[in-house]
């Protein structure tokens with residue numbers, strides 16, 4: 210994806226940590242169908258409330274409940290928009306310091322890519338993939354373009 214700017218190394222680092230993965234209503238519908246569950250069953254098994262939103266729960270080792278050892282994301286084709294959009298989060302698109310910290314965390318981001326090139330490529334990806342969010346009550350803030358906040 211996005212040669213020269215970002216290419217995922219499948220290290221799994223972004224699937225660790227509790228609470229970061231917002232599941233929008235659209236994500237939940239897609240994931241429940243992918244997992245062949247009713248919407249209610251999907252939420253019962255895999256999500257928990259976070260204010261007005263829902264988020265994926267983590268397993269006993271602090272990894273996303275949908276992560277599979279040795280195989281990575283267990284729902285790759287249907288994963289939440291926030292997972293599809295990384296590393297093109299609003300903060301990284303707007304702030305070179307944030308991008309620099311993201312480069313330290315994620316080995317998939319080209320260490321040498323200038324911020325303006327990264328931001329341009331990221332905005333193209335978000336537009337092409339339809340990943341921008343609109344509703345701060347149910348979708349990930351980091352996918353809401355700054356002008357819409």
Ligand code: SF4
Pocket residue numbers: 216217218219220221222223224295314315316317318
């Ligand atoms: S941290 Fe980066 S390289 Fe590692 S799995 Fe996540 S997106 Fe891919």
Ligand code: SF4
Pocket residue numbers: 223224225230265273274275276277281282283284285288289292
């Ligand atoms: S849904 Fe997949 S990509 Fe997203 S955090 Fe969970 S395992 Fe990682």
